[in-house]
Amino acid sequence: MSLTSLPARGSAPRPDTAVGPLPTPAESAAYITSLGKPTAAEVLGRCRAQGRVAIQPRCGVGGHEEMKALLATLEAEVAPDILTLTIDSHTRLLRFEEALRTLNLRPTDLNGYPMVAHGWRRGRELNELIAAPLEIRHGSPDARVLFDVSVASGITSFEGGGISYNLPYSKAVPLAESLGAWQDVDRRCGELAEHGVVIDRELFGTLTAVLVPPSISLAISVLEAVLAARVGVRCISVAYPQSGHLAQDVAALRSIPVLAERYLPAGITVHAVLHEFMGVFPRQRGNAEDLIFYGALVARIGGASKLITKTYQEAYGIPDTAANVAGLRLADRANSPLLDFVTVDEDQVDREREWILAEVADLVEPLLGQADLIGAIVEAFAEGRLDIPFSASRYARSDLIPRRDRSGAIRYLSTGALPFSPAHVRRNTELLHEVDGPDPGLDSLTRGLTDDINHFRHVFREQEPSAAAPRSAPTPVAAPHTPRTEEPI
Amino acid sequence: MSLTSLPARGSAPRPDTAVGPLPTPAESAAYITSLGKPTAAEVLGRCRAQGRVAIQPRCGVGGHEEMKALLATLEAEVAPDILTLTIDSHTRLLRFEEALRTLNLRPTDLNGYPMVAHGWRRGRELNELIAAPLEIRHGSPDARVLFDVSVASGITSFEGGGISYNLPYSKAVPLAESLGAWQDVDRRCGELAEHGVVIDRELFGTLTAVLVPPSISLAISVLEAVLAARVGVRCISVAYPQSGHLAQDVAALRSIPVLAERYLPAGITVHAVLHEFMGVFPRQRGNAEDLIFYGALVARIGGASKLITKTYQEAYGIPDTAANVAGLRLADRANSPLLDFVTVDEDQVDREREWILAEVADLVEPLLGQADLIGAIVEAFAEGRLDIPFSASRYARSDLIPRRDRSGAIRYLSTGALPFSPAHVRRNTELLHEVDGPDPGLDSLTRGLTDDINHFRHVFREQEPSAAAPRSAPTPVAAPHTPRTEEPI
Amino acid sequence: MPSVPNQLSQSPATRKVILGVAASDSHAVANHLIAFFLRGLGFDVVNLGTCTPVEEFAEACARHPEAEAVIIGSLNGHVHEDLRGLDRAKQSGRITCPVIVGGNLSVGSHKDGSSHDRLYAAGVDHILGDPSELPGLLAELQVDRERAAVTLGLAAS
Amino acid sequence: MPSVPNQLSQSPATRKVILGVAASDSHAVANHLIAFFLRGLGFDVVNLGTCTPVEEFAEACARHPEAEAVIIGSLNGHVHEDLRGLDRAKQSGRITCPVIVGGNLSVGSHKDGSSHDRLYAAGVDHILGDPSELPGLLAELQVDRERAAVTLGLAAS
Numbered sequence A, B: 001m002s003l004t005s006l007p008a009r010g011s012a013p014r015p016d017t018a019v020g021p022l023p024t025p026a027e028s029a030a031y032i033t034s035l036g037k038p039t040a041a042e043v044l045g046r047c048r049a050q051g052r053v054a055i056q057p058r059c060g061v062g063g064h065e066e067m068k069a070l071l072a073t074l075e076a077e078v079a080p081d082i083l084t085l086t087i088d089s090h091t092r093l094l095r096f097e098e099a100l101r102t103l104n105l106r107p108t109d110l111n112g113y114p115m116v117a118h119g120w121r122r123g124r125e126l127n128e129l130i131a132a133p134l135e136i137r138h139g140s141p142d143a144r145v146l147f148d149v150s151v152a153s154g155i156t157s158f159e160g161g162g163i164s165y166n167l168p169y170s171k172a173v174p175l176a177e178s179l180g181a182w183q184d185v186d187r188r189c190g191e192l193a194e195h196g197v198v199i200d201r202e203l204f205g206t207l208t209a210v211l212v213p214p215s216i217s218l219a220i221s222v223l224e225a226v227l228a229a230r231v232g233v234r235c236i237s238v239a240y241p242q243s244g245h246l247a248q249d250v251a252a253l254r255s256i257p258v259l260a261e262r263y264l265p266a267g268i269t270v271h272a273v274l275h276e277f278m279g280v281f282p283r284q285r286g287n288a289e290d291l292i293f294y295g296a297l298v299a300r301i302g303g304a305s306k307l308i309t310k311t312y313q314e315a316y317g318i319p320d321t322a323a324n325v326a327g328l329r330l331a332d333r334a335n336s337p338l339l340d341f342v343t344v345d346e347d348q349v350d351r352e353r354e355w356i357l358a359e360v361a362d363l364v365e366p367l368l369g370q371a372d373l374i375g376a377i378v379e380a381f382a383e384g385r386l387d388i389p390f391s392a393s394r395y396a397r398s399d400l401i402p403r404r405d406r407s408g409a410i411r412y413l414s415t416g417a418l419p420f421s422p423a424h425v426r427r428n429t430e431l432l433h434e435v436d437g438p439d440p441g442l443d444s445l446t447r448g449l450t451d452d453i454n455h456f457r458h459v460f461r462e463q464e465p466s467a468a469a470p471r472s473a474p475t476p477v478a479a480p481h482t483p484r485t486e487e488p489i
Numbered sequence C, D: 001m002p003s004v005p006n007q008l009s010q011s012p013a014t015r016k017v018i019l020g021v022a023a024s025d026s027h028a029v030a031n032h033l034i035a036f037f038l039r040g041l042g043f044d045v046v047n048l049g050t051c052t053p054v055e056e057f058a059e060a061c062a063r064h065p066e067a068e069a070v071i072i073g074s075l076n077g078h079v080h081e082d083l084r085g086l087d088r089a090k091q092s093g094r095i096t097c098p099v100i101v102g103g104n105l106s107v108g109s110h111k112d113g114s115s116h117d118r119l120y121a122a123g124v125d126h127i128l129g130d131p132s133e134l135p136g137l138l139a140e141l142q143v144d145r146e147r148a149a150v151t152l153g154l155a156a157s
């Protein structure tokens, strides 16, 4: 990994707290087996068989004792099917020194659990405290150290991918590097599988979370899944972020088994996972809770194996334990046996799914055939044949412009250099003409994009859409084109 | 009111705490207008116009300060559309002395707010503390004193009726007496209306709450509504208890406007109200919450103006404030704008509704034509032409035997002496033959009835149905006929 | 309701109990079920039904001196006030047989043992959780009674 | 992403600001929007994007000495650690223009003022709640600067 891409101290020796050499993969596998608790993959399989959407929170605090209390309380109060260690941003970016310093000075200043600073022995302590399997959720373009600590801790589910944990999570890590680092992680999963332990690998299809078109999310997951499967990953969770449009979300979730069938080798278990709405959340508790329940219901109808929940404090900051409990409890209501009668317009869902599958095909099929898939992906992003909106990284162009159509579904206003067939471009354009007319002015376009970002705040009338009530005071508006980011020297 | 029916002390002078003579109706009306807050009737009207189901808890504790805290917390946390004073059982039965003694000795021993003991000045204090209008929920066969105190307190909604607050709530009050006492209450509502204040009168269609067939509930409400309208009541809330069967409940709620149109004079505002499941509640929190949300969704789909909520502590005892808050909050999620897509099988609902309307017609039409409606009702109950299951009172025969059919809907296994047309009897019988076969033994019948009482505990597998797993230890089974109750001397 | 004869206990009723629900309490369903259950076991059940004050139980005891027990249900949380006077009725010999209580014996959803202590202090002899425990307890009480009778006989001889 | 030229600020950029997101923070959306907003108002925005350490802001200041302000967003709660070194960069004269910070300035959903105090102590000059307040603040800062220049000129004369 190049010096420019991640701080040199990223590879600094692991802090003192992470005592002792790491166990070997064989030792970790033996430890996991000896734990006598189900792996995440087993829980997902069992939930799918029961027709229950597994429920999982995000949760991570800096201090170890606080983390224990958090997990123990969540398990005691709601017994989520899978529990989480959300990792702090320093650790994610290999800023281990900063993570350790903040941990020592003021652990409450950390926005997650600094797993590497705490070390694998403490990881085991967490794991042994809790009956549910644990997953590491982070956002690290290079998660090799973190992965090793996690596996040594006996943790059986690990989120991320070489694209999805790079572009939304860092500025200057070349894709080739992150893809390479994640191939290493996936390879280690293969090794562990040979030792009898299947690690569930969740791919972060949520990406930049704000107005991500379903076919972008799924195409990137397909690519990551193919790469993972090639080096031995056996259980893949494809996470999709709720867009907020019922038919589109159900269709996207139901596309996942089809995509797996189409693009992955046989023998790989693939789960669909829904991330409850990942964009700008409503601020009022009741509205946030409406959205939380809606997400959970979408997961059920879409046949997801698992749901990652949000809380009514989402708009404000990392939730306290009580809010996390409330979010889990509410989401679990969508698993109610009394809601079997809730259905969707199946025709509409089928139509959406066909379009999604066709768009994904446009995006991935030109790449999947190529000998050097990683090289092909890197090149595609450089040329805009793959892209994501609102990239945090300079390695995606963010030339594509998403908008919501009249029904609230996310469409492409501009497809940039994405290799979509003319029919697909036309369909998207037509759907959006309904909203802005054939040739929207720059102003109405940017106002509209901002409104789309704040979609649910408008749905709940926490804020009037700007078209309806043009603002008098200057307010930020959305960039129709990516703003210029100066290259650092 | 005869001495045998209610204890003599029922008419004892009101306790000292209820200081001062009562204001006149004109004074109370002026006070209510001066409060500057909406009446319950206004809130119901506004909610109906907005397509929102108004949300209301049950809540009542003995102590006055505790009652203030309870109301204030509920309003601060969830702002229910209407708030409640649930009255204790002593006050309900005119045992004012016992209510006062318990209030003085150990207020926490009271299962509600002893309104009469506290008196109307404290009532005003509660009313002025809270922005939402208040309703008195009780269960008093003779509520005249309580009504006067309530109106003096400025309270604009009052539950009950001469049948529905007698048969489930007392043993030995003749129906003629309770109907007479409630005519007085309704007449006073008429007076108040002349002074410009419309009192919302909610009829307790829930009755004995356990396996009450919809047509029984609605027929009794129709009779009470007709009586109320005749003496001047202008706003009537017809409360129906959730049976737990989607189509049946939606049909029952949607029958209410039709019945109002059919049997009530023009100019009376009628609201449909759903009481969340009033029978044996599941014990596990998640299951109870599933049922709470389901009820709220049924209210929405059925077009109810208002929902009375339950809590996850229902199976255990009077809920604490936090549980009450949680129940309200959860129920309010069914008002979510994101759930517009949730629909029911309209054909099935229409069919159910036609049957319900026809059964109600069988029950009420023979009576409505009669000159002395009260006398006709008294006679009908005496002869079993009107009846309720599991009566607490000796003035209903409880000859009708309800059962759930295969789909969970409540049907009549035996219609006793109810004047149903042969077609209606046949339909009920056929639907139940599917469950028990043509000629169920006494044993399977009583086991089945017990299972029906515990329906939701079975749905949630908190308990296996007895047919599936016959119990070895002796357990109580349900009476296929009313057990003998000895007349006290 | 009361006029329907009990068609089930066809064997001549040999053992009698008095059943009812406490004074301020109108919960009827468990009462219906318990009466049916005990009748199914051959008991002659004098069911006073809901809303039955202590006085009414005492009067029933006077009319049915052979009753083996008074069985009182209470669901609404008011059992303590509703059984006020029970100790006096027992002391004055108006209720001589054992008093069994069951149901939901305090207000609120968080229960502790204090409610039971108060009931024992107020003259209740036995508190049961579930009606299925009634036959066992009634059998024990019968044994006690017979033993007491024998002891009495021995002492008198 | 960086190679797309800004097609909006067609008037010659007269006023320059440096924009970026704090070191450990990859939240990009507000950054995109603020850059576009300021450009729409005619500012020349040097947008360093997400994950920008203090060192990188200082280097940008060196390259763009005419910048009127350094505007830093932070959403992930790590602003305090991420701005470590800001005071040193200011003391050593590597960052001379005012530093404006906004976003979500502490971890957790219950906020109090303490986070702001810590930031001022760490070298932040201005904390804003909403990006719409930026133009007003930048205008004030310009007035201050001009007034200071005049005072300086007077003093020198």
Ligand code: B12
Binding pocket: B058, B086, B087, B088, B089, B092, B111, B112, B139, B167, B168, B169, B206, B207, B208, B209, B210, B278, B279, B280, B281, B313, B314, B315, B316, B317, B318, B319, B390, B391, B392, B453, C024, C025, C026, C027, C028, C029, C030, C031, C033, C034, C071, C072, C073, C074, C075, C076, C077, C078, C100, C101, C102, C103, C104, C105, C106, C107, C108, C109, C128, C129, C130, C131, C134
């Ligand atoms: C149906 C019902 C009603 C119906 C009753 C209709 C009728 N006339 O029968 C209606 C709607 C009218 C009603 C009214 C009220 N109810 Co109610 N009701 C219930 C409910 C939902 C079910 C009761 C029932 O029928 N269960 C079925 C039978 C078979 O079971 P059971 O009664 O629970 O009894 C079991 C055991 O307790 C035991 N048992 C019962 N009696 C006896 C006796 C003996 C000797 C033994 C050994 C065992 C035993 O055996 C039974 C089987 O396991 C319960 C909550 C629940 N369980 O879900 C509340 C509940 C019992 N009601 C309650 C209350 C408070 C009331 C009211 C006072 C209103 C109020 N303030 O909220 C009024 C009563 C007015 C009065 N004067 O008493 C509370 C009691 C609260 C407490 N103790 O803290 C409960 C628990 C609800 C709650 N969570 O608040 N109720």
Ligand code: B12
Binding pocket: A058, A086, A087, A088, A089, A092, A111, A112, A139, A167, A168, A169, A206, A207, A208, A209, A210, A278, A279, A280, A281, A313, A314, A315, A316, A317, A318, A319, A390, A391, A392, A453, D024, D025, D026, D027, D028, D029, D030, D031, D033, D034, D071, D072, D073, D074, D075, D076, D077, D078, D100, D101, D102, D103, D104, D105, D106, D107, D108, D109, D128, D129, D130, D131, D134
């Ligand atoms: C989208 C999103 C993401 C996306 C970001 C994609 C991307 N690369 O941009 C993804 C999913 C990747 C993500 C990741 C994480 N996120 Co995030 N995310 C959000 C979310 C849902 C919306 C943010 C957003 O884009 N809003 C739209 C823009 C326009 O508004 P904004 O960012 O809120 O900014 C407004 C103001 O803050 C202000 N503002 C912003 N910057 C500036 C700068 C100046 C100078 C001024 C004056 C004003 C200002 O103006 C904006 C308009 O009003 C928020 C929660 C929410 N708001 O609903 C959480 C949230 C910001 N994320 C949060 C966190 C913690 C993270 C993570 C660290 C993961 C974790 N531990 O939970 C990682 C970040 C990793 C890292 N290295 O930083 C927390 C912050 C918690 C806290 N401070 O206590 C939030 C609040 C969620 C939560 N409740 O936990 N996130």
